[in-house]
Amino acid sequence: MERKEFLKRTFSALGIAAISPMVGACTTTDTVEPDATTGTTTGSCTTTSDETDGPFPTKSPASLVATDIRSDRQGTPLTVKITVQNKNASCAALAGALVDIWHCDAAGNYSEYGGTGMQSTNFQSVHFLRGRQTTDATGLVTFTSIYPGWYSGRAVHIHVHVYNSSGKSLKISQIAFPEDISKVVFAQGVYASHGQADTTNARDNVFSDGVTTNISTITGSTAAGYVLTWNMVVEA
């Protein structure tokens, strides 16, 4: 090879290397440049240079923050509409409150929440049927979910936890369901194999003191899905 040609090729190769250095041998997705800081040598070892946590981190809401909380769960569609009122402000709508809900699936199971088990970055179904929303100016939050199933010893219910915007707990409660509608739902679809609930609202440990403030209003049908509305009064 001519010296001139050799130099040309060499510079060309260096140019390419400068544009796409082969530093991320495992993957090339990490394109953030390292900090200018270089390692400092101490004794026989070298301190690892600071590395940007690229891409630059941005404020990220908890994975619980979701409107559609169904994930991979099958069941009769249920829209959950909860309105939060403030008893300390003449029952006015409470805006900006955080509302957590969680309930079991058609078979009566909650999403896993025990211990420090292995989780996966691309596997979200462990988070099924749990969600968090912030109330709007009318105190309303809306979730897209499925009609809850039931498990032995408990009447059908949805758990609700309301916090103020700082995360301070205002009220923990449960939504009860009209039994005539649950009977219709549990006779069909993915619910049928599990049968009818074994505990009525009257015999339930939680609701046995009366369900007046817990019972929800439900409209709709198994074909069209149901809409649940419920008012929750807190002291904020």
Next chain:
Amino acid sequence: MQKGIIKLGYRKIIDASTHNAWDQFVFNDTHLEFYMQAQRLDPAGKFPTFRLLKEHVAGADQLHYLTSTAAIGYIRQLNDLIPDVANRFGKRCLPFQQFRFEIIDSHIQDKSQHKISIWFYSDPVTWIDTVENNLLIACGDKTAELPTGDELQTDLIPLSPFLSITHFSPSERSIKP
């Protein structure tokens, strides 16, 4: 030692002394989530620390998972590369999808007592050799390619505190006589 397919584990501890942006997001948001979730298990606030909750309240172990929900968005922002662990070029290069989240201890009001750790488990990599204090690796299972003499793209990972080999399986080649 016999080489093979390994998974590397990195345990990242985040507490009040943390300084970079990612760590601080995780620190602040997981503390808020811990405080929010702990109030359900202990509405009266009789047990302000995680240790006390574990001793006195059934189901306190749920708090690991429930608190992790505040970290998952940030863990996804890592783009499937283990944080902090860099190759000899100073670049993050270890792919991961599996992690475990653990509350070491926390206090519902005193954030300075909040301390968590996240274990990041790498996808399988082929451990080719050890060069001084570094592991020479290639991503994925390259045991079929090694005997062919083909050139492999590699990385050199310095062994460092909190980085360990968590899984091992001998390569097809090395178990043959």
